[in-house]
Amino acid sequence: MSSRLQLSPGIIGRFLLQLPRNSTGETFSLDVNLALPGRGVTGIFGTSGSGKTTLLRCVAGLQPCDHGSLVVNGDRWQCPENKRNTLPVHRRPLGFVFQQPSLFPHLTAEANLAFARKRAHEKIAEPEYRKIVDLMGVGHLLNQYPSALSGGEQQRIAIARALLIKPRLLLMDEPLASLDQIRKREILPYLEQLHRNLDIPVLYVSHSVEEISRLADHLLLMENGKISREGAATELLSRIDFPVQLGDDLGVVLEAQIVERENQWHLVKARFSGGELWLRDSGEATGETIRLRILARDISLTRSEDHHSSILNRLPVKVLEICSDTDPAMVLVRLQPRPGNGDARLAGATPLIARITRRSAHQLYLSEGCELCAQIKSVAIVK
Numbered sequence: 181m182s183s184r185l186q187l188s189p190g191i192i193g194r195f196l197l198q199l200p201r202n203s204t205g206e207t208f209s210l211d212v213n214l215a216l217p218g219r220g221v222t223g224i225f226g227t228s229g230s231g232k233t234t235l236l237r238c239v240a241g242l243q244p245c246d247h248g249s250l251v252v253n254g255d256r257w258q259c260p261e262n263k264r265n266t267l268p269v270h271r272r273p274l275g276f277v278f279q280q281p282s283l284f285p286h287l288t289a290e291a292n293l294a295f296a297r298k299r300a301h302e303k304i305a306e307p308e309y310r311k312i313v314d315l316m317g318v319g320h321l322l323n324q325y326p327s328a329l330s331g332g333e334q335q336r337i338a339i340a341r342a343l344l345i346k347p348r349l350l351l352m353d354e355p356l357a358s359l360d361q362i363r364k365r366e367i368l369p370y371l372e373q374l375h376r377n378l379d380i381p382v383l384y385v386s387h388s389v390e391e392i393s394r395l396a397d398h399l400l401l402m403e404n405g406k407i408s409r410e411g412a413a414t415e416l417l418s419r420i421d422f423p424v425q426l427g428d429d430l431g432v433v434l435e436a437q438i439v440e441r442e443n444q445w446h447l448v449k450a451r452f453s454g455g456e457l458w459l460r461d462s463g464e465a466t467g468e469t470i471r472l473r474i475l476a477r478d479i480s481l482t483r484s485e486d487h488h489s490s491i492l493n494r495l496p497v498k499v500l501e502i503c504s505d506t507d508p509a510m511v512l513v514r515l516q517p518r519p520g521n522g523d524a525r526l527a528g529a530t531p532l533i534a535r536i537t538r539r540s541a542h543q544l545y546l547s548e549g550c551e552l553c554a555q556i557k558s559v560a561i562v563k
């Protein structure tokens with residue numbers, strides 16, 4: 181993923197509200213200060229009921245607030261003091277994609293898109309319309325009615341529809357949650373394309389570590405109506421103590437560049453800040469920046485390099501810390517890639533996390549500072 185995070189905030193806001201008691205008699209208050217990058221994807225995580233959807237509703241102007249202020253890339257959308265400076269919902273240049281595509285069932289896909297096009301804040305020229313249709317890969321679906329489309333195809337039309345209103349901000353609330361795993365995997369590349377090709381900031385709510393790992397540049401974690409953690413996605417997703425890093429999903433996210441290709445074996449070599457890894461060749465171009473996810477359960481540790489193993493990737497590492505896992509039989513080991521050839525830059529490389537049995541840690545005499553070899557199955561690298 182080549183787009184880099186713009187660190188100066190482009191989406192600045194403050195929302196304070198108290199909701200009336202819900203059906204179970206509980207009250208809910210939201211109290212957030214936003215200072216988010218004005219480009220790229222900000223992933224919003226949090227347990228059910230933590231306020232993710234309420235936050236998106238505030239940004240959209242759908243949720244009345246006790247206090248609400250919002251500036252999006254220099255344009256004031258909401259002002260607490262002066263209601264006349266507050267843009268009503270229908271005038272906010274934003275696209276909203278929900279869990280359900282909710283297309284008009286009596287209109288073809290094309291007519292659904294034409295409806296959005298008419299509502300665009302600025303006129304969409306034909307080449308731009310074509311670009312969006314191509315980006316979402318829906319050109320061949322335009323004559324179909326929604327009932328003839330799969331869930332994933334309907335959602336791609338819904339995303340194209342959101343883009344056709346020329347949004348300056350895209351809000352996506354669990355857009356893939358209603359799809360099965362196969363359809364999710366089908367649609368993710370289209371979302372990655374969107375991220376690479378359009379410079380619209382996206383707020384993306386999801387419970388899926390896989391989606392967030394692939395798409396997000398920046399992360400927000402919400403707890404009880406407040407933002408409890410925030411930062412660059414690659415950094416937060418590499419922390420053992422980041423709460424979404426649970427059980428089998430625990431892992432790290434790395435940015436890497438394709439540097440070599442072995443056609444004979446259908447493999448490519450990717451270089452990241454901590455070394456080089458062989459991956460299955462999925463057609464990425466040499467020089468392309470990609471994102472990798474290495475799960476903690478797919479890293480094993482050895483005291484010496486075992487060249488007779490089937491595992492292609494071996495990195496020299498140093499143990500940074502050893503932590504307890506939720507499972508008492510396991511421990512989590514944070515590992516710093518270490519210079520094999522005196523490369524001092526590796527000191528700043530993204531740490532890896534291995535999840536191994538407590539017994540193995542004992543047998544390897546693991547302790548902080550000890551030097552080992554991490555073996556990573558190339559097939560386990562998620563692209």
Ligand SMILES: Nc1ncnc2c1ncn2[C@@H]1O[C@H](COP(=O)(O)OP(=O)(O)OP(=O)(O)O)[C@@H](O)[C@H]1O
Pocket residue numbers: 199200201202206208226227228229230231232233234235
């Ligand atoms: N209209 C409402 N009136 C009263 N309470 C509400 C209303 N809408 C939401 N809530 C409450 O606000 C809290 C936050 O809801 P919200 O939908 O924002 O959470 P969420 O993090 O998006 O959850 P999920 O992951 O389940 O979608 C919940 O406790 C919910 O019951």
